[in-house]
Amino acid sequence: MSHALFTSPPPTNTTTTTIPFTFSPSTRLRPSSLLPEQASLLLSQCTTARRLLEIHAAILRSEILHHTVVNFRLQKSYASLGYADKCQILFRRTPDPNVFFWTNAIHAHAIQGLCFIARLLFTEMLSSDATPNGYTLSAALKACRLSFGKVVHGYAIKQSLHTQPYVATALLDMYARGGDVEAARFLFDEMPEQPIVSTTAMITCYAKQGDLAQARQLFDEISQRDSVCWNAMMDGYAQYRKPNEAVNLFRQMLKSDSRPNEVTILAVLSAIAQIGCSSSGKWVHSFIKNKDNRIQLNTKVGNALIDMYYKCGNLEDACLVFDTMKEKDIVVWNTMIAGYAMHGQSQKALELFDMLRFRGLWPTDITFIGVLNACSHAGLVEQGYRFFRLMKVEYKIEPKVEHYGCMVDLLGRAGLVEEAYDLILGMNGIEPDAIMWGSLLASCRLYNKMSLAEKIANHVVSKGYANSGTYVLLSNIYAALGNWEKVTSVRQLMKESGVQKDPGCSAIELGNKVFEFVVGDRSHPKSRKIYAMLDELNAVIKAHGYVPDTDLVLHDLEEAEKEKALKVHSERLAVAFGLISTKPGTEIKIMKNLRVCVDCHNAFKLIAKVTRRKIVVRDRSRFHHFSEGLCSCGDYW
DNA sequence: TTAGGGTTAG
Numbered sequence: 001m002s003h004a005l006f007t008s009p010p011p012t013n014t015t016t017t018t019i020p021f022t023f024s025p026s027t028r029l030r031p032s033s034l035l036p037e038q039a040s041l042l043l044s045q046c047t048t049a050r051r052l053l054e055i056h057a058a059i060l061r062s063e064i065l066h067h068t069v070v071n072f073r074l075q076k077s078y079a080s081l082g083y084a085d086k087c088q089i090l091f092r093r094t095p096d097p098n099v100f101f102w103t104n105a106i107h108a109h110a111i112q113g114l115c116f117i118a119r120l121l122f123t124e125m126l127s128s129d130a131t132p133n134g135y136t137l138s139a140a141l142k143a144c145r146l147s148f149g150k151v152v153h154g155y156a157i158k159q160s161l162h163t164q165p166y167v168a169t170a171l172l173d174m175y176a177r178g179g180d181v182e183a184a185r186f187l188f189d190e191m192p193e194q195p196i197v198s199t200t201a202m203i204t205c206y207a208k209q210g211d212l213a214q215a216r217q218l219f220d221e222i223s224q225r226d227s228v229c230w231n232a233m234m235d236g237y238a239q240y241r242k243p244n245e246a247v248n249l250f251r252q253m254l255k256s257d258s259r260p261n262e263v264t265i266l267a268v269l270s271a272i273a274q275i276g277c278s279s280s281g282k283w284v285h286s287f288i289k290n291k292d293n294r295i296q297l298n299t300k301v302g303n304a305l306i307d308m309y310y311k312c313g314n315l316e317d318a319c320l321v322f323d324t325m326k327e328k329d330i331v332v333w334n335t336m337i338a339g340y341a342m343h344g345q346s347q348k349a350l351e352l353f354d355m356l357r358f359r360g361l362w363p364t365d366i367t368f369i370g371v372l373n374a375c376s377h378a379g380l381v382e383q384g385y386r387f388f389r390l391m392k393v394e395y396k397i398e399p400k401v402e403h404y405g406c407m408v409d410l411l412g413r414a415g416l417v418e419e420a421y422d423l424i425l426g427m428n429g430i431e432p433d434a435i436m437w438g439s440l441l442a443s444c445r446l447y448n449k450m451s452l453a454e455k456i457a458n459h460v461v462s463k464g465y466a467n468s469g470t471y472v473l474l475s476n477i478y479a480a481l482g483n484w485e486k487v488t489s490v491r492q493l494m495k496e497s498g499v500q501k502d503p504g505c506s507a508i509e510l511g512n513k514v515f516e517f518v519v520g521d522r523s524h525p526k527s528r529k530i531y532a533m534l535d536e537l538n539a540v541i542k543a544h545g546y547v548p549d550t551d552l553v554l555h556d557l558e559e560a561e562k563e564k565a566l567k568v569h570s571e572r573l574a575v576a577f578g579l580i581s582t583k584p585g586t587e588i589k590i591m592k593n594l595r596v597c598v599d600c601h602n603a604f605k606l607i608a609k610v611t612r613r614k615i616v617v618r619d620r621s622r623f624h625h626f627s628e629g630l631c632s633c634g635d636y637w
Numbered sequence: 638t639t640a641g642g643g644t645t646a647g
Contacts, residue, residue: 076638103638135639142640169640176641200641231642263643270644300644307645334645369646376647405647435647621647 034062036070043073052077072100079108088117099130107139118143122152134164141170146178165191169198176205196222200229207236212245227258235267238274246271247280260287265295269304276591276618278312279512281305299325303332310339313589313616313623330361337370341377343623344632349374350383365397372406376413377622379636384410401427405436412443413636417452434465441473442595445480453477461493468494468501506570507591508578517573526580533576534567541606549599569600571617575607587614595620605629 034042039062042055056074064070071094078087087108094101102125109118122140125132132140137156144152153171156162162171168191175183184205191198199218206215219225219233230253237246250268253260260268265288272281285305288295295301302325309318322328322336333356340349353371356363363371368391375384388407391397404427411420420440424432437460444453457474460466471494478486494501507516515524524530538546571592578588596604596619608615609629617624625632 072638100638107638133639138639164639166640171640173641195640197641202641204641226641228642233642235642261642266643303644329644331645336645338645364645366645373647400647402647407647409647433647439647 034058034064036064036067039064039067039070040073043070043077046077047081049081049083052081068098072104075101075108076104079104079111082112084108084112084114084117096129099133099136102128102130102132103136103139106136106143110139110143115143115145119148126155132159134161134167137161138166138170141167141174144174146175146180149174149178165193165195165198169195169201172198172205173201176201176208179209181205181209181211196224196226196229200232203229203232203236207232207239210240212236212240212242225256225258227261227264230256230258231261231263231267234264234271238267238271241274243271243274247275247277260293260295262295262298262301265301266304269308273304273308273311275514276312276507276589277509277514278309278314278317278589279509281308281312281314282317284308297325299327299329299332302328303335306332306335306339310335310342311618313618315339315343315345315623330356330364330367333361334364334366334370337367338373341370341374341622343625344377344634346374346378346380363391363395363397365391365400365403368397368399369402369406372403372410376406376410377633377637379410379414381410381414381416399430401430401433401436404430405433405439408436409439409443412440413446415443415447417443417447417449421452421456434460434467434470437465438467438469438473441470445473445477448477448480450477450481461497466497466499468499471497471499472501502593504570505593506574508574509589510578510581515574515577517570517577519570520568521570521573524577526577529580530573530576533580534572537576537579537603537607537610538567540610541603544606544610546603546606549597549602569597571596571600572603575604575615579611579613585612587616589616589618591618593620596624601631601635605631 039055039059042058043052046052046055055077059065059070059074065074071090075087075090075094078084078090087105091097091101091105097105102121106118106121106125109115109121118140122132122136122143125136132155137152140152141149149171152174153162156167156171161167168187172184172187175181175187184202188194188198188202199222203215203218206212206218215233215236219229222229230249234246234249234253237243237249246267250260250264250271253264265284269281269284272284287293288297288301288305297305302321305321306318309315309321318336318339322332325332333352337349337352340346340352349370353363353367356367368387371387372384375381375387384407388399388403391399391403404423407423408420411417411423417440420443424436424440437456441453441456441460444450444456453474457466457470460470471490475487475490475494478484478490504519505516507514509515517524521527522531571590574590575588578586578590582588596617601624604615604617604624604626606629607613608626612628615626617626622633622637624637
């Protein structure tokens with residue numbers, strides 16, 4: 001590697017006065033030639049690690065490191081470029097570091113998430129000659145959880161630093177991160193003025209607790225909003241599955257004085273992915289492409305785009321973004337693998353996994369969730385076991401409950417229900433969770449494993465894990481057997497436990513709008529036409545061999561009534577609405593909150609055939625691409 | 638020198 005310090009010719013004139021005082025970032029440095037002022041200036045302009053190394057070398061050759069300002073600026077530069085370790089080496093060699101040095105070293109580690117070291121440094125500082133000030137406390141608090149944070153709080157009060165706005169906000173933020181809303185709110189109310197930074201910290205605090213109403217109230221009270229507070233509120237909505245509110249806020253923000261930045265884009269793309277509204281996603285993509293908006297298509301933004309596209313059903317667009325990204329970190333690969341898995345393209349997902357290993361990237365626990373999920377959707381039991389072992393043996397990743405969950409899903413879907421059950425029983429030190437039991441229960445339902453299902457259900461109910469899904473699955477199992485007495489008792493149990501069944505809800509995107517339907521929905525203005533279309537569809541697909549699978553219907557109804565109940569499943573309504581609202585041949589895309597039922601799956605294959613349409617359905621676990629009487633999942637899901 | 642917002646998942 002060529003290096004400016006070693007390739008430039010020796011200076012003809014050794015006096016430093018000949019060195020120009022203004023440097024561009026590319027100015028080559030001459031050896032043994034820097035004055036302290038010049039070094040400080042260079043360091044303040046330095047933005048890359050390579051340049052910093054050059055300057056560091058020049059400082060050493062110029063023998064000016066003992067100069068306090070030079071030494072401090074050098075440590076600060078390493079800190080701001082994320083090199084906490086280098087910063088610490090220099091710090092340890094600094095005789096009698098003053099409060100600036102201590103604060104910088106603590107801050108350097110805190111922002112890199114090296115919280116333990118940051119806290120150690122702070123403790124060490126307390127027994128040194130330097131005394132922490134407000135700056136130091138703000139830096140240290142970033143590295144604190146509640147327990148140690150309270151100690152710092154005590155120290156702040158003792159030194160009367162707790163009322164300084166920066167310290168108070170850092171304290172507020174510390175309590176907020178620890179989930180102590182009351183303490184955070186107390187500090188907030190105690191502030192004589194509530195700067196926007198503190199208000200935003202408070203908004204984030206509420207949002208993290210899911211108290212979006214309180215967060216919104218504070219947000220609405222801000223008179224001069226900046227980008228950060230918009231982002232905090234938007235992300236709160238996105239995280240708490242209120243994607244429509246997040247997108248609405250984004251629209252308002254565009255009309256305001258604040259400009260969206262990278263964080264805004266990440267939040268709004270996450271919201272759009274949840275809605276599944278690809279036209280909005282494409283709009284945001286073009287917003288990013290527009291240079292005037294100054295959004296860099298870096299790994300995070302690229303990743304959010306891939307995530308959004310595949311969740312909106314546009315796997316091709318997701319691949320296009322993936323292929324054109326110059327720099328891809330492991331997160332980006334993880335997302336693309338998850339995307340292929342969710343669309344049932346398991347082979348592609350596994351190829352991608354091989355490719356990332358070939359490139360020398362180190363898979364993470366999340367990579368393996370994608371890979372195992374891919375195996376699960378394709379019934380690749382042997383492969384799944386192989387990856388499960390590979391993860392432990394080669395990559396030293398201890399499987400978490402999520403990985404076991406994938407394996408249980410994989411085995412259960414493949415009909416190896418008892419094997420899946422044994423796997424759960426054999427988990428060492430890992431407590432099975434509700435999702436895992438739910439998955440196994442679903443497999444029991446699929447393969448009619450009654451006694452195991454009952455055993456699991458009793459266990460789940462007694463452990464208090466039961467959610468609406470558990471009860472619904474159990475009652476479905478009894479309903480399939482025609483045991484209506486048990487169905488009634490499960491429904492009674494469900495009522496007593498206060499658990500409510502999530503109503504099935506499907507959304508369809510038409511033009512730039514998203515229309516939602518719940519089961520038996522009659523609220524749409526075109527309701528009459530929708531139901532007429534449903535009747536017509538039912539008649540036609542029956543002629544093509546459709547037999548309603550009434551096993552799943554909960555209620556103890558006559559056959560004709562059961563058929564009626566199936567016909568009004570939300571996804572059916574959405575398809576009917578799509579058919580009457582679009583030109584022949586247009587692809588129909590539907591997003592459902594729950595898993596699509598067997599009966600709707602059968603119906604959709606035939607609807608796609610008779611209407612010669614492609615129908616794409618995103619359900620809770622994957623995508624189904626229906627076309628010409630078949631589904632991309634091969635009826636395995 | 639200092640405080641607030643952020644990517645992937647069964």
